[in-house]
Amino acid sequence: MSFNIFEAFKYRRKKTFIHSLDPRTKLALAIGVSALSIIFTELIILLIIFISLIPLLIIAKSIKEWTGTVKGLTLLIVFILFVNIVFNGLSFAVSMVLRIFSLITAFSLFFLTVHPDELSQALIQMKVPFSFAFAMSMAIRYVPTIAREAQTIREAQMSRGLELEKGGFTQKIKNFIPIIIPLIVSSIRRAVSIAESLESRGFGAYSNRTYLLPLKMKKRDYIVLITLLAAIIISVIIKFVVGLPPLLLLSIPF
Amino acid sequence: MPLIEFENVSFKYGDSENYAIKDINLKIDEGEFILLTGSTGCGKTTLIRCVNGLIPHFHQGVLEGKITVNGYLTTEQTVAFLSTIVGVVFQNPENQLVSLNVLRELAFGPENMGLPREEINNRINETAEKLELKHLLDKTPIELSGGEQQRVAIASALTLKPKILLLDEPTANLDPKSAKMIIELLGALNKALNLTIIVIEHRLELLMDYVKRVILMEHGRIIADGRPAEVLYSDEAERSGVNIPRLIRVFKKLKQSGVNLIFNPVTISEGVDALKVMSRC
Amino acid sequence: MLEVINVSYTYPSGDTALKNVSLKISDGELVAIMGPNGAGKSTLVKHFNGLLKPSKGKVLVDGVNTTNMTVAELSRKVGFVFQNADHQLFAETVEKEIEFTLKNLGLHENLEELKVKALEDFDLIKYRDKSPFSLSGGERKRVALASVLCANPKTIILDEPTAGQDLVQKNNLLELIRRFHSEGKTVVIVSHDVEFIVDINPRIITLVNGEILCDGDVQDVLANKMILEYSSLTPAQITEFAWRICEELKPLPNNIITVDQLIEALKTHIIGGSL
Ligand SMILES: Nc1ncnc2c1ncn2[C@@H]1O[C@H](COP(=O)(O)OP(=O)(O)OP(=O)(O)O)[C@@H](O)[C@H]1O
Ligand SMILES: Nc1ncnc2c1ncn2[C@@H]1O[C@H](COP(=O)(O)OP(=O)(O)OP(=O)(O)O)[C@@H](O)[C@H]1O
Ligand SMILES: [Mg+2]
Ligand SMILES: [Mg+2]
Numbered sequence: 157m158s159f160n161i162f163e164a165f166k167y168r169r170k171k172t173f174i175h176s177l178d179p180r181t182k183l184a185l186a187i188g189v190s191a192l193s194i195i196f197t198e199l200i201i202l203l204i205i206f207i208s209l210i211p212l213l214i215i216a217k218s219i220k221e222w223t224g225t226v227k228g229l230t231l232l233i234v235f236i237l238f239v240n241i242v243f244n245g246l247s248f249a250v251s252m253v254l255r256i257f258s259l260i261t262a263f264s265l266f267f268l269t270v271h272p273d274e275l276s277q278a279l280i281q282m283k284v285p286f287s288f289a290f291a292m293s294m295a296i297r298y299v300p301t302i303a304r305e306a307q308t309i310r311e312a313q314m315s316r317g318l319e320l321e322k323g324g325f326t327q328k329i330k331n332f333i334p335i336i337i338p339l340i341v342s343s344i345r346r347a348v349s350i351a352e353s354l355e356s357r358g359f360g361a362y363s364n365r366t367y368l369l370p371l372k373m374k375k376r377d378y379i380v381l382i383t384l385l386a387a388i389i390i391s392v393i394i395k396f397v398v399g400l401p402p403l404l405l406l407s408i409p410f
Numbered sequence: 411m412p413l414i415e416f417e418n419v420s421f422k423y424g425d426s427e428n429y430a431i432k433d434i435n436l437k438i439d440e441g442e443f444i445l446l447t448g449s450t451g452c453g454k455t456t457l458i459r460c461v462n463g464l465i466p467h468f469h470q471g472v473l474e475g476k477i478t479v480n481g482y483l484t485t486e487q488t489v490a491f492l493s494t495i496v497g498v499v500f501q502n503p504e505n506q507l508v509s510l511n512v513l514r515e516l517a518f519g520p521e522n523m524g525l526p527r528e529e530i531n532n533r534i535n536e537t538a539e540k541l542e543l544k545h546l547l548d549k550t551p552i553e554l555s556g557g558e559q560q561r562v563a564i565a566s567a568l569t570l571k572p573k574i575l576l577l578d579e580p581t582a583n584l585d586p587k588s589a590k591m592i593i594e595l596l597g598a599l600n601k602a603l604n605l606t607i608i609v610i611e612h613r614l615e616l617l618m619d620y621v622k623r624v625i626l627m628e629h630g631r632i633i634a635d636g637r638p639a640e641v642l643y644s645d646e647a648e649r650s651g652v653n654i655p656r657l658i659r660v661f662k663k664l665k666q667s668g669v670n671l672i673f674n675p676v677t678i679s680e681g682v683d684a685l686k687v688m689s690r691c
Numbered sequence: 692m693l694e695v696i697n698v699s700y701t702y703p704s705g706d707t708a709l710k711n712v713s714l715k716i717s718d719g720e721l722v723a724i725m726g727p728n729g730a731g732k733s734t735l736v737k738h739f740n741g742l743l744k745p746s747k748g749k750v751l752v753d754g755v756n757t758t759n760m761t762v763a764e765l766s767r768k769v770g771f772v773f774q775n776a777d778h779q780l781f782a783e784t785v786e787k788e789i790e791f792t793l794k795n796l797g798l799h800e801n802l803e804e805l806k807v808k809a810l811e812d813f814d815l816i817k818y819r820d821k822s823p824f825s826l827s828g829g830e831r832k833r834v835a836l837a838s839v840l841c842a843n844p845k846t847i848i849l850d851e852p853t854a855g856q857d858l859v860q861k862n863n864l865l866e867l868i869r870r871f872h873s874e875g876k877t878v879v880i881v882s883h884d885v886e887f888i889v890d891i892n893p894r895i896i897t898l899v900n901g902e903i904l905c906d907g908d909v910q911d912v913l914a915n916k917m918i919l920e921y922s923s924l925t926p927a928q929i930t931e932f933a934w935r936i937c938e939e940l941k942p943l944p945n946n947i948i949t950v951d952q953l954i955e956a957l958k959t960h961i962i963g964g965s966l
Pocket of ligand 3: 454455456578
């Protein structure tokens with residue numbers, strides 16, 4: 157199940173309006189939406205926020221992946237719902253779940269449509285040091301490779317009769333030693349050989365590194381950003397200055 | 411002046427008591443295509459690391475003697491500087507393809523060098539064209555087959571426009587057809603660009619049509635170095651236990667049984683020629 | 692006996708790696724599985740010891756459906772040696788490495804006996820108290836083999852045993868495979884190494900795109916241009932040489948594959964006169 161969650165946050169190459177936006181725009185969008193869904197506690201508003209994200213998912217052709225994420229998180233969501241119903245009542249619980257849905261949606265939209273290389277380029281242009289941004293994109297690059305390797309090691313040890321589920325608690329932890337040690341050994345070997353290859357292509361040698369594909373904000377990015385900003389400002393004004401009309405304060409009556 | 415020169419070079423890894431290579435003397439000219447072979451642990455990878463400066467800059471240890479590449483002493487240059495002269499392709503392309511798409515992979519070296527964008531784009535186009543990678547530019551390494559991955563690894567070394575390309579068992583994990591295609595590609599690059607190539611390989615027969623020189627190592631030393639016919643028909647080759655191509659084994663056996671050979675064939679074409687001569691007399 | 696009956700396999704990621712594969716391997720057979728990268732060779736053999744269970748169809752080991760058995764249970768019958776020794780070795784000493792397997796498989800009674808036999812068989816007695824990590828690549832490979840085969844399984848699977856190996860290591864392996872075969876064990880080898888396979892002289896199954904393309908002996912497969920082409924294989928050097936001789940010089944018997952066959956043919960057909 158955990159694998160599914162990871163899959164659902166993984167970038168998919170597609171050609172859509174959302175994919176073509178600058179990663180910084182999408183980051184702002186994710187953060188903006190998160191901020192809104194934290195500021196507001198009202199059920200109806202949270203519902204509006206969540207519903208307004210659905211068209212974005214549709215435009216990004218990412219409904220299927222998003223459903224995957226949500227499915228993967230079902231257990232967590234049910235748990236939150238249950239705990240909140242018990243301690244805070246149904247209305248609060250539903251708001252809480254809607255809020256979590258919005259957060260998940262905002263960020264999975266980000267990760268599903270931002271190529272990790274673009275993300276690191278965005279970080280670099282936001283003045284994060286190159287080596288840090290590069291390390292992050294390398295980490296993303298090698299997650300599937302190392303996951304595959306861990307799987308191979310597990311299979312290799314199972315072929316020697318290792319049974320992971322066998323035994324009591326301490327035995328279960330011990331069962332992982334034959335997997336962890338080879339994984340560490342091969343990851344170190346891999347790290348050395350990656351380092352050799354980076355070194356052999358001049359990684360980090362010169363300070364005037366070129367970035368072949370610099371990010372440029374386009375008109376569409378400004379449009380999205382301005383819309384987002386307007387939405388935030390209006391919401392804040394309504395919430396803190398004008399006050400919410402009673403219709404929006406409705407909640408489930410128990 | 412030779413492009414690569416080793417003078418009495420020995421090297422011992424930091425944590426080791428024995429020399430990994432010992433008393434290496436070697437001269438390699440521009441445009442040569444060389445096969446480097448010998449049993450496991452004989453020092454082939456170590457020798458290659460010396461050429462591009464990974465030894466002594468990345469792998470520390472005791473380095474004796476003098477290594478010159480394109481006129482530069484490797485000890486006095488950085489690996490980054492040497493990478494514009496020497497490209498390296500390692501056995502496992504997984505560990506060499508560090509970007510998430512092919513385009514960025516090809517750009518990686520030139521970007522590190524700080525070359526202008528236009529120049530980088532030109533190099534990518536040129537290399538992708540030559541290595542037939544155009545249709546793969548936006549794929550991630552995981553989406554590529556083993557042979558394609560290795561072609562991308564070669565391409566990403568070539569975008570630095572090196573004079574020398576070193577390959578450490580580039581075909582070890584490839585199916586026979588992909589392996590053959592990689593070797594053919596190297597042959598073509600050697601001809602078209604006059605690229606100097608050194609390949610480490612255990613399956614010698616793959617390379618017989620292309621290489622003009624074989625270097626044979628044993629226990630850290632070079633024990634034979636010359637034309638393929640010289641080296642592979644030598645007693646050293648027999649003794650050191652390299653995997654002598656079977657065509658050569660056929661002719662060696664024929665010789666032992668008293669057949670007269672006017673030359674020692676190494677390729678299939680040469681083999682056919684030799685038989686033609688024999689069948690005539 | 693291994694029976695694969697209409698097996699398809701799809702990875703959780705959605706890649707279908709086997710499509711309706713059926714085959715039967717009898718006791719004592721020597722079989723090589725060949726074919727291009729990504730053809731599904733590893734996927735297929737992982738079904739033999741239950742690491743993978745078919746998405747469709749069934750796999751029978753000695754008549755028993757693998758779906759109902761754990762990998763540990765199957766491992767007593769089917770030993771699976773992975774390509775990379777580094778993926779298996781973890782214990783403090785070579786001896787403990789072997790004990791690990793024997794204990795896991797519940798072979799406590801004759802543990803000592805089996806352990807010593809494995810150490811002897813793989814020439815590891817002198818390393819028994821050494822750390823596997825201090826050994827050379829070739830020695831580590833032997834420890835990995837010993838650590839699977841110590842349980843004395845009736846069937847042995849070797850996935851890419853020769854990649855990156857030199858002649859001495861290959862010859863050791865060749866000798867080992869011949870020994871297993873003469874002991875009546877079933878041996879299944881997945882390999883890209885045409886020359887090595889010629890030496891083993893097994894039944895060859897080629898797999899392409901998750902489907903069996905052909906199934907025959909070395910002559911049938913490795914001397915057949917069409918099959919080689921479609922299986923992404925290249926002919927052994929001797930075979931290619933013989934073909935060229937036929938084209939340019941004189942016809943030779945079909946299906947020449949080994950050094951000795953070629954010498955024999957050359958002596959009778961081409962250079963008889965010059966001897
Ligand atoms: N990074 C290292 N640190 C310490 N010793 C090393 C290192 N790399 C190699 N050696 C040792 O140096 C010697 C030569 O190794 P090298 O890798 O050059 O051999 P090789 O000919 O490339 O072998 P193979 O065919 O197995 O790749 C070996 O004894 C090896 O154990
Ligand atoms: N763990 C996995 N998850 C998802 N897909 C996989 C996994 N392992 C293999 N595959 C896919 O299944 C197909 C068959 O792979 P498999 O490893 O069986 O091929 P192979 O014939 O052994 O190839 P090679 O010669 O490269 O070892 C490939 O397309 C591969 O990408
Ligand atoms: Mg090496
Ligand atoms: Mg495989």
